[in-house]
Amino acid sequence: MSVFDPEQPYAVRDDAALLAELNDLSRRHLSGCAAYKSVWPAWQTARSLAELPFLHAGVFKYVRFRTEAPDIKHERTLKSSATTSGKSSMITLDRESSELQSASTLAILRDFVGSKQRPLLVLDSSKSLLARGEVSARVAAALSLKPLATEIHFLLDDAADADSMRWEVLEGVLKAHDDLLVYGFTWILWLAWLKAKRPESIARMLKGRRIAFVHSGGWKKLEALKVERSEFDHALLKDLDPQSRVVDYYGLVEQVGIIYPLCEAGYRHVPRWAEVIVRDPWTLKPLTGEDGQLQLLNTLARGAPYHSVLTEDVGRVVEGDCACGRKGRRFLLQGRVPKSEVRGCANV
Amino acid sequence: MSEHLQGFSGSDGSGGRVEVTLPISPRLLIEDWASLQSSMVKTMPETFTRDEWAYLISFLSPENLWRPFRESFGQEAKDGAVKKAVSLYRPRGQVGLWLPNNVSLLGPLTMILLSLTGQRMDIKVGSRSADLTSAFVEFVLSKLKPGPLATLLRSQLHCATFPRTDERNARMAAESKVRIVFGGDEAAEAIDRLPHPPGSVGYYFVDKRSEAWLEAAALSDETLSTLIKVFTIYGRAGCTSPRRAVIFGAKPGEVSAIRDRLFALWPKAWPRKPPMHIASENIMARQWAAAVGWDAATAPNHAATLCIGDTELQEIDTLMFLPLTTGERESVTRSLPANIQTVGHALATPPDAAWLAAIARTGIKRFVPLGQMHHFGPTWDGYEFWKGLFERVEVGG
Numbered sequence: 248m249s250v251f252d253p254e255q256p257y258a259v260r261d262d263a264a265l266l267a268e269l270n271d272l273s274r275r276h277l278s279g280c281a282a283y284k285s286v287w288p289a290w291q292t293a294r295s296l297a298e299l300p301f302l303h304a305g306v307f308k309y310v311r312f313r314t315e316a317p318d319i320k321h322e323r324t325l326k327s328s329a330t331t332s333g334k335s336s337m338i339t340l341d342r343e344s345s346e347l348q349s350a351s352t353l354a355i356l357r358d359f360v361g362s363k364q365r366p367l368l369v370l371d372s373s374k375s376l377l378a379r380g381e382v383s384a385r386v387a388a389a390l391s392l393k394p395l396a397t398e399i400h401f402l403l404d405d406a407a408d409a410d411s412m413r414w415e416v417l418e419g420v421l422k423a424h425d426d427l428l429v430y431g432f433t434w435i436l437w438l439a440w441l442k443a444k445r446p447e448s449i450a451r452m453l454k455g456r457r458i459a460f461v462h463s464g465g466w467k468k469l470e471a472l473k474v475e476r477s478e479f480d481h482a483l484l485k486d487l488d489p490q491s492r493v494v495d496y497y498g499l500v501e502q503v504g505i506i507y508p509l510c511e512a513g514y515r516h517v518p519r520w521a522e523v524i525v526r527d528p529w530t531l532k533p534l535t536g537e538d539g540q541l542q543l544l545n546t547l548a549r550g551a552p553y554h555s556v557l558t559e560d561v562g563r564v565v566e567g568d569c570a571c572g573r574k575g576r577r578f579l580l581q582g583r584v585p586k587s588e589v590r591g592c593a594n595v
Numbered sequence: 596m597s598e599h600l601q602g603f604s605g606s607d608g609s610g611g612r613v614e615v616t617l618p619i620s621p622r623l624l625i626e627d628w629a630s631l632q633s634s635m636v637k638t639m640p641e642t643f644t645r646d647e648w649a650y651l652i653s654f655l656s657p658e659n660l661w662r663p664f665r666e667s668f669g670q671e672a673k674d675g676a677v678k679k680a681v682s683l684y685r686p687r688g689q690v691g692l693w694l695p696n697n698v699s700l701l702g703p704l705t706m707i708l709l710s711l712t713g714q715r716m717d718i719k720v721g722s723r724s725a726d727l728t729s730a731f732v733e734f735v736l737s738k739l740k741p742g743p744l745a746t747l748l749r750s751q752l753h754c755a756t757f758p759r760t761d762e763r764n765a766r767m768a769a770e771s772k773v774r775i776v777f778g779g780d781e782a783a784e785a786i787d788r789l790p791h792p793p794g795s796v797g798y799y800f801v802d803k804r805s806e807a808w809l810e811a812a813a814l815s816d817e818t819l820s821t822l823i824k825v826f827t828i829y830g831r832a833g834c835t836s837p838r839r840a841v842i843f844g845a846k847p848g849e850v851s852a853i854r855d856r857l858f859a860l861w862p863k864a865w866p867r868k869p870p871m872h873i874a875s876e877n878i879m880a881r882q883w884a885a886a887v888g889w890d891a892a893t894a895p896n897h898a899a900t901l902c903i904g905d906t907e908l909q910e911i912d913t914l915m916f917l918p919l920t921t922g923e924r925e926s927v928t929r930s931l932p933a934n935i936q937t938v939g940h941a942l943a944t945p946p947d948a949a950w951l952a953a954i955a956r957t958g959i960k961r962f963v964p965l966g967q968m969h970h971f972g973p974t975w976d977g978y979e980f981w982k983g984l985f986e987r988v989e990v991g992g
Contacts, residue, residue: 282886303879310886528871529896531878540875559875586872 249520251347251546253354256518257573262296265522268546269299269554276552279314283552296522297533301542301555304501308334312551319343319550327384327500328464336500340382341550348504348547352391355518358573359494359508360395360459366424367396368417370431370439372406384500388463389430391506396428402439409438414446421452425488432464433495437474441482457488463496463506467583497580501556504547507580510571515562517576521545525564525578526557538563538581559584602672602680603664611681613668615985618686618713619743625660627744628707632656634738642730646828647700651731654704654971663708663973667982683988687796689715690984691771693764693786694728695778696721702728704971705775706752710744712984715751717767722758729754765789773984776800798980800834803936807837807965808927811844811853812943819857820864821966825939827865827899828969830873830914835937835961835969839906839918841927850903850919854892857901861894869898873915880913887911889918906930924949928957936976937961939968 250265252258270292277284277300287300302312313321320342327336369389376386385406393399400420404411420427431440460483469479480493497515498506507515517523525539526532541562548554561581569577599620605613632655639648653659664671668684690709694702702720706728709716720726732748739745757763759782768774768789774797776783783799791797807822822840829836842850868874874897881900884891887909889902899915906920922930935958940946946954946962954962960977963970973981 285888286882286885288885303875303882305876305879306882306886309883312886528874529868540871557875557878559872561871584872584875585870587870 249546251351251520253350256351256354256358256520257516257575258519259574260519260576265520265546266293266296266299269293269296269522269544272546272548272554273300273552275316275549276314276554279316279319280312280552282310282312283314296544297524299544299555300552301544301557302501302552303557304336304499304559307336307338307501307553311337311339312553313339314549314551316549321550323382325382325384325387325500325503338500338503338553339551340503344504344547344549347549349391349394351504351518351520351545351547352506353394355496355506355508356392356395356461356494359510360428360461360492362395363426364395364397365426365428366420367392367399368420368427368429369399369401370403370429370435371401372403372411373401375401375406385432385464387500387503388432388498392428392430392461403435409435410443412439412443414449418446418449418452421449421456426457428459428461430461433462433466433479434464434468436460436462436483437469437472437479441479454486455488456491458483458491460491460493461496462493463498465497465583497560499543499556499558501553501558502543502545503553505543505545507578510569510573510577512570513579514565514569514571514577515580516569516571516573517578519575520547523562523564523576523578525562528584535564536566540584541578541580561585601664603668604670604672605682606665606667606669612672612679613682613684614680614990615664615668615684616686619747621661621664621711623743624711624713624747625657627739627742628655628660628710629657630740631735631738635734638734638738640730640734642725642727647727650700650969651703654707660707660711663711663981666973667979667985680990683990684985685988686712686714686984687986688772689717689770690773690775691767692716692718693767693774693776693778693782694718694720695782699725699727701777701971702726703731705777706732708973708981709775709984710747710752713747713751714984716753717771718752718754719764719767720754720756722756726754726756729756759785771795774798775980796983798975798978798983800976801934803834803934803960803976804838804932805833805835805937805939805968806931806935807840807939807941807968809840809842809941809965810943811842811849813941814842814853814856816856816860818941818965819853820860821941823857823861823864825965825968826917827915830899831916832914833969837917837939837968839920841920841922843922843924843927845921847903847921850921851890854901854903854919858892858894861898862896865898868896869915874898876913877915880911880916883913884911884916924953928953931957931959933958935959937963937968939963939965941965 250268290300293299322340322342325338325340371385375383400416402413404413483493484491494508496506496508505521522544524542525534526542527534528540538561541558541560544555563579565577599617601615603613605611632652635652692705718728720728768791772795776786777800780801783801826837831838877893877897877900881891881893884902889904889908891902893900902918938959
């Protein structure tokens with residue numbers, strides 16, 4: 248029986264069952280993906296979660312991993328937004344995994360924003376849906392909220408331009424609904440929703456509305472603008488219904504299907520079908536109670552070996568029960584692995 | 596203006612004594628530079644790494660600072676008087692130096708060499724990187740006692756940070772009698788296109804690659820430790836950094852054992868952890884390399900990724916990726932990139948005529964002992980650029 252139980256994402260976990268499932272999944276990828284086998288040629292069954300094989304998140308920018316098996320039907324490719332390297336991670340999606348991933352994301356989001364369906368406003372352009380065979384991380388994240396939506400509206404005319412807000416669309420939705428779900432990348436939400444010149448009529452209509460803002464994509468760009476989380480949340484919730492809320496989640500395209508929203512107590516919780524391991528960056532030894540490099544695992548990835556990924560993020564596993572009431576493992580996300588200047592050419 | 600005449604024995608093939616006319620006595624300038632060494636041992640500005648600072652200290656030794664004069668003009672004449680001179684060298688004048696963003700120590704080192712001519716120096720540093728030249732000058736001026744060098748740096752050195760599009764580039768080019776440019780091909784071409792005085796000269800040091808060549812019979816622990824050091828200091832980021840290590844005379848199966856020896860020596864040869872992002876990148880690089888066919892392994896603390904395999908395999912574009920390969924002299928020289936610069940060698944016996952003949956057929960600019968790969972000097976990329984700061988006056992008898 249699978250450890251994946253969308254009804255109870257944060258109930259007490261069966262560790263042995265999770266290990267068995269991840270061992271099976273690893274074996275499946277090793278037999279179906281030659282490139283993965285080349286990376287882990289001598290791997291044997293893991294006796295603990297920390298012994299499971301992993302891929303570094305960055306390697307998906309350079310190698311297209313794909314697991315072949317009779318029951319796998321590969322579909323689109325999930326593409327991350329390009330980083331400073333200018334390269335995007337490319338994740339090969341398959342039908343079965345996509346279904347599991349959608350159900351997983353929905354189960355996690357429900358736990359944070361409730362199950363009620365309402366209009367979903369996406370701070371992106373509908374044109375982003377048009378790329379054939381590929382789906383951007385932004386669009387994938389927005390569409391993961393689709394089961395919670397009665398209708399979907401894209402609010403940007405140009406995905407790259409935060410000034411291209413379609414205020415008339417928002418106005419139309421606000422005329423008909425009091426309760427809304429809004430999704431956007433963190434920095435787009437800041438620029439398009441909060442900083443763009445908002446018509447006075449919209450400002451008036453927003454007063455007292457109940458809105459659940461869901462955002463992801465990290466704080467790097469807002470840190471550069473010196474925007475604090477408290478300022479961001481306060482600005483979003485100003486004048487809204489008191490039950491409105493802001494949910495900031497952490498996720499990677501290399502771990503599609505698993506998201507880590509920030510709970511009311513300030514922690515990220517691991518669903519029962521996933522795991523977080525913190526490793527010493529130099530020895531890869533697992534750490535508890537100390538900062539280290541985050542490794543994320545889940546049981547959902549069938550079409551390519553992205554079930555166990557060493558990220559370039561730093562975090563810390565925190566022991567004990569969380570004040571928010573969720574069970575299982577929790578962690579603090581501390582940020583990206585720090586980078587320093589590379590001194591180069593003719594550097595003598 | 597030019598008041599000091601310094602005699603040299605001559606080494607330019609003219610067969611006679613050479614006089615060099617300079618605004619400041621080189622002996623005084625060199626003494627001033629060398630006087631900084633003791634202060635530098637005690638204090639290091641935060642901007643510099645320990646290795647960079649150590650190299651700068653050694654660079655300021657009088658022996659090293661006399662080297663440009665000796666290589667260009669011969670031994671310093673003891674009497675200092677003018678007699679039977681057949682050549683007179685005088686500085687061309689103002690020098691413009693362009694440094695790209697990721698170049699660090701090269702700025703201070705070139706500035707030190709330029710200062711020995713006593714001319715005005717305009718230095719443009721990259722706008723997106725640490726400016727080690729200004730940081731070094733600031734340190735120097737805070738420690739130097741009043742004297743010729745302090746006066747020269749205060750009055751004749753102008754260091755500024757501005758982008759490639761800034762109009763000051765054109766002004767520098769228009770005013771400089773010598774242009775020295777370090778950077779990419781495109782940047783060098785852009786500066787070369789700027790109007791410059793007729794008769795002025797330009798030295799353009801563009802993108803280059805380097806390699807380490809080692810003979811299996813010469814692979815002592817000391818040699819392998821030297822390879823670790825020359826590679827680890829800059830990874831592949833320097834023009835002088837080895838982008839592959841070729842081991843001559845080793846069977847393919849023996850390279851794995853050599854890599855094991857390197858890993859065993861690594862903690863002693865480079866006793867510090869790499870930055871976290873470098874360790875992380877090497878974990879990634881090992882997996883990338885293995886996935887595309889390399890026999891890949893990481894050094895202790897994930898300090899580097901050393902790979903064995905055919906160099907036709909996909910290159911792993913990470914800072915600390917070093918392929919180890921075997922080969923024959925002919926095939927290796929044939930496979931060199933067009934922009935080859937330095938080959939650092941560790942040979943069982945000094946390079947013989949066969950080596951020289953092989954090198955002659957290549958574009959190699961420097962064939963130096965492994966430990967000297969990163970050493971900077973008055974001749975660079977095949978140009979005697981320091982001597983080019985002067986013009987020669989024929990003196991008939």
